[in-house]
Amino acid sequence: MALNIVVGIKYVPNTTNVNIDPKTGTLVREGVPSVVNPHDLVAVEFALELKDRYGGKVTALSMAPPQARAGLEHVLGMGVDEAILVSDRKFAGADTLATSYVLAKAIEKIGDYDLVVMGHETIDSSTAHIGAQVASWLNLPYIYYVTGLEYRDGYFYVTRELEDRVERYKLSKPSLIAIKMHSRIPRHVRLEYKLRAVLDSPIKVWSNDDLGLDPNCIGLRGSPTVVSKVEFTPKVPRKNIVFEGDIRESVQKLIKALLEEGVL
Numbered sequence: 001m002a003l004n005i006v007v008g009i010k011y012v013p014n015t016t017n018v019n020i021d022p023k024t025g026t027l028v029r030e031g032v033p034s035v036v037n038p039h040d041l042v043a044v045e046f047a048l049e050l051k052d053r054y055g056g057k058v059t060a061l062s063m064a065p066p067q068a069r070a071g072l073e074h075v076l077g078m079g080v081d082e083a084i085l086v087s088d089r090k091f092a093g094a095d096t097l098a099t100s101y102v103l104a105k106a107i108e109k110i111g112d113y114d115l116v117v118m119g120h121e122t123i124d125s126s127t128a129h130i131g132a133q134v135a136s137w138l139n140l141p142y143i144y145y146v147t148g149l150e151y152r153d154g155y156f157y158v159t160r161e162l163e164d165r166v167e168r169y170k171l172s173k174p175s176l177i178a179i180k181m182h183s184r185i186p187r188h189v190r191l192e193y194k195l196r197a198v199l200d201s202p203i204k205v206w207s208n209d210d211l212g213l214d215p216n217c218i219g220l221r222g223s224p225t226v227v228s229k230v231e232f233t234p235k236v237p238r239k240n241i242v243f244e245g246d247i248r249e250s251v252q253k254l255i256k257a258l259l260e261e262g263v264l
């Protein structure tokens, strides 16, 4: 009855601080603090709740540069059992196709899995491609916007919430699901788990020597997507208006200003 679950984790730049290089049109990642993609924290919570209910093991998987160890240590601190960092300079420059290919091959190497859980999208690239593409490489059933799952008689009974309806699916094992953001509140990191993550280092690092993938299918060479031009860097102008003094008067002024802006 126990479930072996793999969760996809991306360590992303904290987007409120991100800039775009005007020359290359790519994200400036250097010196930008990173966090575990918030959608993936919800996916980890979902997976850990399944482990709490049915037993088994949760493995976090990330394709990323070495600094993503900190993100994997965070989810190990939440209670994930083990983590795999797929990391190699040969994977650099990967678009979603090449990324999903490497992730699918890493999941194949993990081998003994019942369910793959992902976030619906990331807060940096935000394509929502990866779940569908990994499922496609592995020929797995795939459902996104998942909010609930019951495991009975060897099948997954999955609930998916869309804007106007709730749908239910019966999936065979193994399957891949992407979790709807805000359907769970991620649990806190526990000190004992975090210490184990840092001191015992249960993070395996796999390079392409471990996966043995064709160089034409990975990294820049395996990526058919070309960002030809970035037209503009979005700017969010802030007015920085501060209402001071008596709290009642300030709130009235705030409401008036928001009405004038058409926000209320």
Ligand SMILES: Cc1cc2nc3c(=O)[nH]c(=O)nc-3n(C[C@H](O)[C@H](O)[C@H](O)COP(=O)(O)OP(=O)(O)OC[C@H]3O[C@@H](n4cnc5c(N)ncnc54)[C@H](O)[C@@H]3O)c2cc1C
Pocket (backbone or CB within 6 Å): 007, 008, 009, 010, 037, 039, 040, 043, 061, 062, 063, 064, 092, 093, 094, 095, 096, 097, 099, 100, 103, 117, 118, 119, 120, 121, 122, 124, 125, 126, 127, 128, 129, 130, 131, 223, 225, 226, 227
């Ligand atoms: C031409 C091109 C070049 C690029 N070069 C680079 C580069 O050099 N370095 C770089 O970091 N990015 C690069 N990217 C971006 C990179 O392709 C995407 O960030 C990556 O494929 C994931 O897509 P996404 O963030 O839209 O994920 P989504 O599809 O929005 O994510 C859905 C879910 O998939 C899972 N997931 C996504 N990415 C990963 C991952 N890496 N590991 C584990 N699980 C994951 C998570 O659970 C996530 O919630 C490039 C993109 C393009 C188009």
